[in-house]
Structure formats: structure tokens, C-alpha cells
Amino acid sequence: MRARLPVLLPLPLAAGAYDYRVPAGLAVAPGDVVRVPLGGREVLGVAWDGQADPDLAEGKLRDIRAVVSTTPLPANLRRFVEWVAAYTLSPPGAVLRMAISAPSAFDPAPTRIGWQRSASNGPKLTEARRKVLEALPPGAVLSTGELAAAAGVSAGVVRGMADAGLLQPAIIQAGNAFPRPDPEHPGPTLGAEQTAASLALREAAAERRFNVTLLTGVTGSGKTEVYLDAVAECLRRGRQALVLLPEIALSAQWLERFRARFGVDPALWHSELGSKTRANTWRAVAAGEVEVLVGARSALFLPFPDLGLIIVDEEHETAFKQEDGVVYHARDMAVVRARLEEAACVLVSATPSLETLTNAQSGRYRHLHLAERHGSAGMPRIELLDLRATPPERGRFLSPPLVEAVQATLARGEQAMLFLNRRGYAPLTLCRACGHRLRCPNCTAWLVEHRAQRRLQCHHCGHAEPIPTNCPECHAPGTLVPVGPGVERVVEEATALFPDARRIVMASDTLPGPAAARAAAAAISAREVDLIIGTQIVAKGWHFPHLTLVGVVDADLGLAGGDLRAAERTLQVLHQVSGRAGRAETPGRVLLQSFSPEHPVMQALLSGDLDSFLRAEAAGRRPGHWPPFGRLVALVVSSEEERAAERIARDLGLAAPRVEGVEVLGPAPAPLALLRGRHRRRLLLKARREVKVQEVVREWLARVAVPHNVRVQVDVDPVSFL
Ligand code: ADP
Ligand code: ZN
Numbered sequence: 001m002r003a004r005l006p007v008l009l010p011l012p013l014a015a016g017a018y019d020y021r022v023p024a025g026l027a028v029a030p031g032d033v034v035r036v037p038l039g040g041r042e043v044l045g046v047a048w049d050g051q052a053d054p055d056l057a058e059g060k061l062r063d064i065r066a067v068v069s070t071t072p073l074p075a076n077l078r079r080f081v082e083w084v085a086a087y088t089l090s091p092p093g094a095v096l097r098m099a100i101s102a103p104s105a106f107d108p109a110p111t112r113i114g115w116q117r118s119a120s121n122g123p124k125l126t127e128a129r130r131k132v133l134e135a136l137p138p139g140a141v142l143s144t145g146e147l148a149a150a151a152g153v154s155a156g157v158v159r160g161m162a163d164a165g166l167l168q169p170a171i172i173q174a175g176n177a178f179p180r181p182d183p184e185h186p187g188p189t190l191g192a193e194q195t196a197a198s199l200a201l202r203e204a205a206a207e208r209r210f211n212v213t214l215l216t217g218v219t220g221s222g223k224t225e226v227y228l229d230a231v232a233e234c235l236r237r238g239r240q241a242l243v244l245l246p247e248i249a250l251s252a253q254w255l256e257r258f259r260a261r262f263g264v265d266p267a268l269w270h271s272e273l274g275s276k277t278r279a280n281t282w283r284a285v286a287a288g289e290v291e292v293l294v295g296a297r298s299a300l301f302l303p304f305p306d307l308g309l310i311i312v313d314e315e316h317e318t319a320f321k322q323e324d325g326v327v328y329h330a331r332d333m334a335v336v337r338a339r340l341e342e343a344a345c346v347l348v349s350a351t352p353s354l355e356t357l358t359n360a361q362s363g364r365y366r367h368l369h370l371a372e373r374h375g376s377a378g379m380p381r382i383e384l385l386d387l388r389a390t391p392p393e394r395g396r397f398l399s400p401p402l403v404e405a406v407q408a409t410l411a412r413g414e415q416a417m418l419f420l421n422r423r424g425y426a427p428l429t430l431c432r433a434c435g436h437r438l439r440c441p442n443c444t445a446w447l448v449e450h451r452a453q454r455r456l457q458c459h460h461c462g463h464a465e466p467i468p469t470n471c472p473e474c475h476a477p478g479t480l481v482p483v484g485p486g487v488e489r490v491v492e493e494a495t496a497l498f499p500d501a502r503r504i505v506m507a508s509d510t511l512p513g514p515a516a517a518r519a520a521a522a523a524i525s526a527r528e529v530d531l532i533i534g535t536q537i538v539a540k541g542w543h544f545p546h547l548t549l550v551g552v553v554d555a556d557l558g559l560a561g562g563d564l565r566a567a568e569r570t571l572q573v574l575h576q577v578s579g580r581a582g583r584a585e586t587p588g589r590v591l592l593q594s595f596s597p598e599h600p601v602m603q604a605l606l607s608g609d610l611d612s613f614l615r616a617e618a619a620g621r622r623p624g625h626w627p628p629f630g631r632l633v634a635l636v637v638s639s640e641e642e643r644a645a646e647r648i649a650r651d652l653g654l655a656a657p658r659v660e661g662v663e664v665l666g667p668a669p670a671p672l673a674l675l676r677g678r679h680r681r682r683l684l685l686k687a688r689r690e691v692k693v694q695e696v697v698r699e700w701l702a703r704v705a706v707p708h709n710v711r712v713q714v715d716v717d718p719v720s721f722l
Contacts, residue, residue: 004052004061007036007045008081010097017092018045019052021061028064031072033106035065044106046073046096068106071286073099074305076340081301083336089694089701089714090326098326099301102282104275114141115158115167128153129161141170177280178290181262183232187225194222197368201230204344204366205309206237212335212345214315214360217370219350219579220377220543224254226370227311227346228261235291239308239343243294244330246317250540251294252518254313258294269295269302272513297322297330300337307341310334314541315347315356316572321719329717331356350579351572351610354565354617355628373583380550380581380588382605384597396493397485402551402591403497409549410501410530414586417532418490419539419577420553423459423507425451425489426482429467436473438480442677449482450509451489461676490553491533498531506534539577545584550577555592555602561671563721564626568617571601571610578605625686627717631693634718635683636670639710642679648710649681655703657696661688672722678711682721 005028006017020036022028032047042065081099085092100106117136125133128151135150136142148155161167190198197215204211217223234241245251248270258266267281267290284290286303293299297320300310312320312331320330331347338345347356347365360367373379385399392399398406398418409416426449429438438447440458447456449467457464470477482489487507494503504520511517517537523529524544532538532547558570574592582588594602604613622629635652639645649667656664666683673680685700687693697714706712 004054004056005030005064006048006050006052007034007064008048008096009036009038009043009045009093010100011043012091012094012097014091017048017050019056019061020064021058023063026064026067028067029072031075031078032067033069033073033100034067037062037065044068044100044103046078046100049075049078069286071283071303071305073303074286076307076337077301077303079340080333080337083340084326084328084333086694087333087336088326088328088716089697090328094326095301098298099303100282101298101301102275102278105279105282105286107279112143112172113169114143114172115147115162116141116170118166118168128157129166132158132161133166136167141172143172178267178284179264181231181235181258181264181266181292183235183262185261185263187228187232187261190222190225190229191372191374193370193372194226194374197226197370198229200366200368201227201344201346202233204346205230205233207344208237208308208342210339210342210344211366212338212347212359212364213366213368214352214356215346215348215368215370216352217350218373218379219541219576220373220583221350221370222374223348223350223370224257224313224541225261225374226368227313227348228258230309230344230346231292231311232262234309234344237308239306240285240288240290240304241292241309241311242299242302242304242307243292243311243313244297244299244320244334245294246296246314246319247540248294248296249514250517250537252514252521253543254541255294258292262292267293269293269299271296271298297328300330300333304341307337308343310338310343310345311348312346313348315349316351316353318569318719323715323720324713327713327715329719332717351575354568354614354621357614358618358628376585377583378587379608380578380590382578382590382592382608384555384602384606385591385593386597387593387595397490397553398493398497398551399593402593405549405589405591406494406498406531406551409589410498412548414549415524415527415530415532415544415547416549416551417534417538417547417577417580418494418551418553419534420485420487420490421536421539421557421573422486422554423450423488423509423535424448424457424486425492426484426486428483429456429480430483431471431473431476431479432481433476433479434471434474436471438468438472443675444671444673448486451492460672485553487533487535494531494533501530502528503531503533504529506532506537508535508537511537536573538580539573541576542580543583544580546586547580548582548586548588550581550588550590552577552590552592555594556596556599559596559599559601564621565719567599567601568614571604571613574601574605575610625688630689631687631691632718633685633687633693633697634715634721635685635697636713636715637667637681637683637710638675638678638713640678641709644707644710645679645681648704648706648712649683651704652683652700652712655700656683657685657700659687659691659696661691662686662693662696670722684718684721 007020008017030049081095085095131151144158231241315331359365390399406416428446443460455464578590637649653667663686667681670680670682
């Protein structure tokens with residue numbers, strides 16, 4: 001046993017692991033969760049691999065106080081923590097914190113005391129006491145309440161028997177709270193195309209070697225059914241499976257499908273779990289008792305001892321990118337974890353990201369494709385409504401052809417959906433007299449009117465204020481007017497146009513939490529609703545069989561702002577929302593309102609030829625070495641003091657690396673130049689694919705001293721450019 005060991009603390013310390021002494025009599029191995037002193041406190045840490053510094057004076061070392069967990073952090077997870085830290089340029093301790101994000105998992109498990117039969121069996125038993133013994137088989141241990149309920153007697157009877165020595169106290173062993181999903185539970189009969197894909201995925205899951213498969217297919221083609229077969233295969237092999245979903249709160253229908261396929265619920269992991277459930281789940285994952293876990297991106301850092309399969313559903317979703325703390329992309333890190341685990345990874349999407357598609361085309365990933373919708377459902381018919389030719393009435397947002405189509409759909413007793421990716425009533429409030437626009441005091445952003453709550457809100461920092469009656473600038477009364485539509489305004493218009501339709505609004509502020517989303521989905525499936533009006537929530541993987549018309553109020557919305565992936569993302573969300581239409585026998589129809597119907601995104605949606613669109617995107621990015629044909633690292637410099645942010649951004653600009661194949665753009669004020677009261681400047685490093693950007697950036701940052709009031713956030717492979 002070594003006398004000193006490095007211990008990694010779950011804190012954002014740049015130095016990495018600290019050395020501690022292993023006191024005599026304490027057995028500590030790498031991976032053990034330990035308690036160590038730090039300053040005047042005691043903190044949790046993980047005994048790490050590698051050598052402690054032998055030259056460190058004995059007097060500088062402090063003792064490891066205790067080992068607190070019996071299940072060590074698996075070696076693969078330790079390697080993963082190191083890998084993610086190195087790739088994202090984050091302190092390893094900050095990554096470790098995500099891996100032990102259930103601190104109460106290391107508290108001693110509470111012991112529950114119950115009763116078992118004792119040897120002494122008094123001769124004369126009352127009827128009630130006899131029933132208690134009958135309810136307690138030899139060897140079983142039941143709590144007072146359980147035993148009383150099983151015997152149909154009061155708790156007092158049980159306690160009396162204990163006092164009389166007829167029952168003996170014993171520890172109740174915690175059962176496994178995570179029932180086994182049954183891989184042989186019958187699933188649906190797959191079609192020919194689905195069967196072929198299922199077979200290939202099951203083979204991939206059975207390989208016990210690292211492999212990545214991209215599973216594409218139109219919305220409703222059965223991708224979920226197919227990858228659940230891979231989960232079943234993984235279970236047969238006795239390994240654990242992880243399914244990452246972009247928004248677990250919106251996954252009620254997915255969970256129902258899982259239950260139907262495997263007979264039980266999967267274990268869940270997301271930020272809204274209570275601390276007790278978190279602790280139990282963490283422990284059960286570490287003990288190998290959880291066989292399938294479904295979670296948000298943070299589930300990637302759970303201590304699976306034998307992970308055999310990772311599914312990333314809707315792999316193109318930006319929700320997989322974590323933007324604060326450790327900035328990482330869960331889809332990319334899922335591939336890394338699968339490699340370290342010798343596991344299979346399946347990336348699933350109807351509209352894959354150009355990154356993933358490029359990897360499939362170069363042969364790094366396998367590619368399976370489902371070309372047809374399951375059963376008799378065909379793809380919906382997509383039509384463009386040119387808002388220049390058929391504009392809505394003044395002050396309205398639904399054009400006459402869209403209004404007619406909704407009316408006809410409702411008249412047939414079918415469901416219609418209106419989609420606008422913007423919360424609130426109006427994105428901008430303006431003074432008609434002086435032109436003043438109401439903006440957030442903390443952010444470079446307009447305040448969004450939320451009429452139902454009679455408030456103006458900032459969607460970036462949460463700032464809210466009442467709607468003023470006078471213009472704050474020129475003080476004219478009653479001159480403030482809403483400009484542009486938010487989803488609430490579409491609801492208002494729809495209420496006037498279709499007064500008899502039963503409406504539901506699906507937006508993150510009207511459906512807070514999983515229960516509300518589940519109830520909404522159930523009401524829609526049960527045809528208690530005629531018209532669905534919603535923001536991007538409605539574009540998720542819902543299956544609403546009676547929905548036949550989807551109207552997109554502003555198809556151009558995502559195209560503004562020169563984001564590298566604006567067109568790609570607009571295509572993804574519009575394709576997803578279109579895919580909600582006509583999923584059963586009745587054919588679906590999609591109407592896209594646009595001012596630029598000639599735009600390649602609209603044309604790709606119209607023709608259904610997404611491949612050509614992505615090929616054109618690739619051709620546009622390749623020459624300039626934009627991702628995925630080159631690498632980007634963004635630096636965001638921020639401070640409450642504008643001059644400090646400005647100065648450090650300039651220093652970083654002056655110290656920019658002069659390396660072959662590397663170019664630095666900026667510094668420039670970020671589009672969100674002010675966010676939550678912090679002034680922000682951006683620099684963007686663009687490099688050829690073969691450049692080791694982490695090394696370049698590490699050396700770059702080392703050349704600039706950053707004062708305490710300035711933060712420099714590093715974002716490797718940025719998704720957001722705000
Ligand atoms: P995707 O994930 O490609 O959008 P899903 O797996 O959600 O497609 O399938 C769409 C719908 O069709 C779901 O309700 C699913 O249960 C059903 N489905 C798909 N394949 C089959 C099949 N082979 N047999 C019965 N139902 C199926
Ligand atoms: Zn704000």
C-alpha cells in the first residue's frame with residue numbers, strides 16, 4: 001500500500017490532484033471516494049491514479065481522513081474525466097464534480113429495522129397474533145407497517161409481539177429499486193427495412209468493441225423501435241445501456257414506449273431529480289443494478305461499471321451542448337466515453353448534423369438509413385406560402401391560405417398545429433411617438449411582452465418589469481405598441497378566427513415541467529384538443545396520430561443573424577415540426593409562411609432533398625476550413641467593468657498565436673455585448689483540422705495575466721456565437 005496518493009477534489013482548481021498521506025491502517029486504492037482536509041474544511045475527493053510527488057516534504061502532507069464509498073469510481077470513468085478536462089480545457093476537478101454530482105450517495109445508507117420470526121413460539125396465540133406469524137414466512141424481514149398491513153392487524157399487535165419476544169429485530173436489506181427491463185418482452189413486428197437496421201445495430205451492440213453508427217430516417221420511420229432492439233441486445237449481453245435525450249422533461253411519450261417495449265420503467269437522470277433519488281440512482285448505477293438509464297447530457301458522467309451501449313437520440317439538438325461551467329458537447333463526449341468503454345454508440349436523427357454526417361461519409365461511422373415511414377403513413381405534403389404574394393391582414397400574422405387550411409382541417413374533425421418559435425406576446429415594444437425601444441437594463445436584448453402576466457421580460461437574464469403606461473423616454477401616454485408576433489399573439493389571433501376550436505398552448509412557460517407536458521400530450525392524443533399552438537416544444541418527437549396540418553407562422557425566423565449553422569438549424573427544426581403532421585393513415589400537410597421562399601432551406605424542405613442541402617452546406621464550409629472541416633475555439637471575455645473586459649480582450653488579441661494553419665478573429669463585442677450585467681468580448685480561433693488546438697490555446701492563455709474581475713471562458717467547438 002502506498003504511503004501517499006494524489007486525490008482529485010471536485011473543485012475548479014487548475015492544479016489538478018493534490019497529494020495526501022495514507023495513514024497507517026487505512027487501505028485506499030485509486031477510485032475510492034475519500035474525505036480529506038482542505039484548509040479548515042473537510043471535503044470529498046477521489047483517490048486518483050499516478051504517483052504522488054515523492055519530493056514533497058512530509059510536513060506538507062495531510063492525512064486522508066476516511067474512505068467513504070465501497071464502490072470506487074471505475075477506471076474508465078476516471079480516464080473519461082481526464083479526457084474531457086483536457087479536451088475542453090477545463091480543470092479536471094470541475095469535470096469530476098459532474099461525475100460525483102450526488103454527494104449524498106456517499107452518506108452511509110440508512111439502515112431500516114424490521115421483524116423476523118423468533119425461535120420462541122408461545123403456545124397460546126391470539127387470532128391476531130397467529131395472522132401476523134402467517135404473514136411472516138421464515139427468513140423474511142418486514143417492517144412494523146408492512147407486517148401489520150400484510151396480516152390485516154394494527155401496528156400495536158406487532159409491537160406487542162415484539163415485546164413478548166415472539167418477533168426478533170433484524171435489518172431490512174434494501175431491495176433493488178430498479179427492476180430489470182426484460183429484453184425478451186415482445187416488441188412490434190418490424191418491417192423489412194427496419195429489420196435490416198435492427199440486425200445491424202444488434203450486431204454492433206454485441207461486438208464488445210468500440211463502434212459508432214449513425215441511424216437516420218425520416219420522422220416516423222421507426223428509428224426509436226429499431227434502436228430499442230439494440231438496447232435489448234445490450235441487456236442480453238449483460239451490459240448497461242445509456243440513452244441520452246435532449247429534453248427529458250418532454251419525453252413522456254418516449255417513456256411510455258420504453259415501458260411498452262420492456263415492461264418496466266427505465267432509471268432516469270436529469271437536473272430535476274430530488275437529492276435522495278439522485279443518490280439512490282448514482283449508487284445503483286455504480287453497483288451495476290441499473291441496466292438501462294435514460295437521461296440528459298449529465299448522465300454521461302455516471303459511474304457505469306460496464307457500459308455496453310450509448311444512444312444519442314436527436315443527435316443534432318443544441319441542447320446537448322452545455323454552455324456554462326464545463327463547456328462540452330454531450331454527443332461528442334458520448335463517442336469518447338463509448339471508445340473508453342469498448343462500447344457501441346448510436347447517433348440518431350432525421351436531420352443529422354453536418355459534423356456527424358461528414359463522419360459517416362468518411363467511413364469513421366457506420367450509417368443506417370430508414371427511407372420510409374412505418375405502415376401506411378406517407379410523408380406530409382409541404383407547401384410554401386409566399387408572404388409577399390398573400391400577406392396577412394394588417395396587424396395579423398396568419399395569411400388567408402393558412403387560415404383557410406386550418407378552417408378546413410378543423411371542419412373535417414382533424415387536428416391542426418401552429419408553430420412559432422418565440423415565447424411571449426411580442427418580441428419588441430416601441431414608442432410610436434419617439435421611436436424608443438424597451439430594452440433590458442442588464443443585457444443587449446429587447447424586452448419581450450408577456451401579456452398574460454402583464455409583464456415585460458428579458459429572455460436572457462430573467463429581468464421582468466410591469467408594462468409601463470407612458471413611454472419611459474418621452475413620457476407620452478399610451479404610445480407603446482407591440483411589434484411582431486410571439487406565440488401569445490398567434491393565440492389571440494387564432495381565438496378570434498377559430499372561436500370554437502379547443503386550443504392548447506405548448507411553450508416552456510405555459511407547460512412548466514414534465515407532468516404538464518405529459519398531460520398536454522395525453523389530451524392531444526385523446527382528441528380533447530383541436531388546435532395546438534406552440535414554440536419549439538411542439539417540434540420534439542411527439543406522435544399525435546390525429547394531427548394532419550402544421551402551419552409555420554415564420555419560417556424565416558432562424559435564418560437571421562450570421563451564425564455558421566443558422567441555415568442548418570432552421571432546416572432541422574422545420575423538418576422536425578413538419579414531421580408531426582400525418583403520422584397515421586390520414587395524409588399530412590405543412591404550410592410554411594416565408595418572405596424568402598427561394599432560400600435553399602425552404603427549397604430543401606419543399607423537395608424533401610435534405611442531402612443536397614447538406615452537400616451544398618459542406619461545399620460552402622470546406623474552402624474556409626469551417627467546421628467540420630476545421631476547428632473553432634471561442635474565447636468569451638467578460639467582466640462587470642467594461643474597460644477591464646476590453647483590456648483583456650485586447651491583450652489576448654495581441655498575444656494571439658502565430659501558428660501555421662491558425663487564424664484568430666476578433667476581439668469584437670459579442671452580439672450579446674452585455675449579458676446579466678457583464679460586458680462581453682469575443683475572440684474566435686479558427687484552425688485546420690490537424691492542428692492540436694488545445695495546446696495552442698493553452699499556450700495562448702498562459703501569455704496573458706487575467707485579473708480576478710475578468711473571466712475568460714473557453715468554448716471548444718462552439719455552437720452558440722452570441
Ligand atoms: P422515429 O423515431 O423514426 O420518428 P418511431 O420509432 O417513433 O419513429 O415510430 C413512429 C411510430 O410508428 C411510433 O408510434 C411507433 O410505435 C410506430 N411504429 C414504428 N415501427 C413500427 C412497427 N414495426 N410496428 C408497429 N408500430 C411501429
Ligand atoms: Zn436581461
